[in-house]
Amino acid sequence: MGNWTPPACWYEPVSAQEFQKQVEGDYDDIVNDPQQPNYAKSATGQFRDIYKDGKYKNYNLDKADEGNFWVAVQDPNRLDDPDAFTCSDLPFWVENGDTPEVKNAVTPEVLAELAYNRITLPDTKVxxxxxxxxxxxxxxxxxxxxxxxxxxxxxxxxxxxxxxxxxxxxxxxxxxxxxxxxxxxxxxxxxxxxxxxxxxxxxxxxxxxxxxxxxxxxxxxxxxxxxxxxxxxxxxxxxxxxxxxxxxxxxxxxxxxxxxxxxxxxxxxxxxx
Incomplete structure (x- = not known):
């Protein structure tokens, strides 16, 4: 509708436990797949190291009650839209009560914009x-x-x-x-x-x-x-x-x-x- 469209991607929170499960599952799937090229296995391993043994230790599981990881999410109906790939920040930790300092962090207004894209209006025939x-x-x-x-x-x-x-x-x-x-x-x-x-x-x-x-x-x-x-x-x-x-x-x-x-x-x- 009009010349404006809602965001094609946004950031939303996941718990430390869910984030660990997701990352470890993706790592196991790719590393153990003989069809996956070495560069894909290497990139997946490097990503995993950030949260397991690097910037974050063991996925911040010891702080699970204090905050969440925020991850980028793409609108599944707009994967052909280049804007769906503009939420490119790696998952990051946010303490409970803090507001993420990124564009399109999910808020009631962002949800309203997403709902806008789901509205079905009647045909305009008068x-x-x-x-x-x-x-x-x-x-x-x-x-x-x-x-x-x-x-x-x-x-x-x-x-x-x-x-x-x-x-x-x-x-x-x-x-x-x-x-x-x-x-x-x-x-x-x-x-x-x-x-x-x-x-x-x-x-x-x-x-x-x-x-x-x-x-x-x-x-x-x-x-x-x-x-x-x-x-x-x-x-x-x-x-x-x-x-x-x-x-x-x-x-x-x-x-x-x-x-x-x-x-x-x-x-x-x-x-x-």
Whole structure:
């Protein structure tokens, strides 16, 4: 949505015991695999030495109640994204209560950003009256199905190594922009942007008896589309907010989703007697 994407990688804590199990398991798998090249075995051994007998002694197991190792994690859905490999710091130790001094250390806000990437929004097709085929100079009403276009929320949670945080990200539709696909058209309102009504709907469904009224949200085509169609583009702007553990919360960049619909515009036929 929009020009902003949530992080493709982040850092999160693992206990000393879990970190030892992971490192030792990887070491055994690689060193004992005859298919692994020597450089891979050497690199794995060097990595293991840092935490077993080097900078850290025996994986800090004697301090297991005092802190955790923080490790880089990649979004499994974005492994083809180069940004997924920017969390390149080696696992590091953080005392309980301290804040890791690295970008994208997991916090309620980072979880909110990750939840943002999991939000599934409805297709942006708007409801029209007349639908698909309209007449020259006939106002076409446009609106969003209120039952379909409503708030959507996703919650992300992390409960590992004594860290228990969560965040809920909510997307709310706030405006609909109509682009007729031709300069021979007028939009209602003139800006082409239909904003949220008091009841959180956008636009107004057409009802019998309103044929002579001006729609609060819609289009009037001034020229026939001939043997073809016009490409009506409808773009919905979603306002993104989040709340998280400890009363945290705020806004994330708005998201936009657009779609095109084929509109046939015909001349009004008259009969001379």
């Amino acid at each position: 409801t029209l009256a007349p639908e698909d085929i309209t007449k020259v100079n006939l106002p076409t009403w446009a609106w969003l199905d209120k039952a379909k276009f409503k708030e959507v929320s996703v919650t992300a949670a992390l409960n590992v190594a004594g860290l228990n945080i969560q965040a809920t990200t909510t997307a709310k539709p706030v405006s609909l922009k109509l682009e007729p696909g031709t300069s021979d058209a007028e939009t209602y309102p003139a800006s082409g942007e239909c904003t949220l009504n008091a009841d959180d709907s956008i636009g107004e469904p057409y009802a019998e008896g309103k044929a002579d009224e001006t729609p609060p949200c819609g289009i009037k085509y001034l020229r026939s589309s001939g043997n073809g169609t016009y490409k009506l583009r409808a773009t919905v702007t979603w306002e993104i907010t989040w709340t998280g553990t400890g009363g945290a919360g705020g806004k994330l960049p708005n998201g936009t989703f657009g779609n095109t619909q084929d509109i046939t515009v015909q001349e009004i036929q008259s009969v001379n007697r």
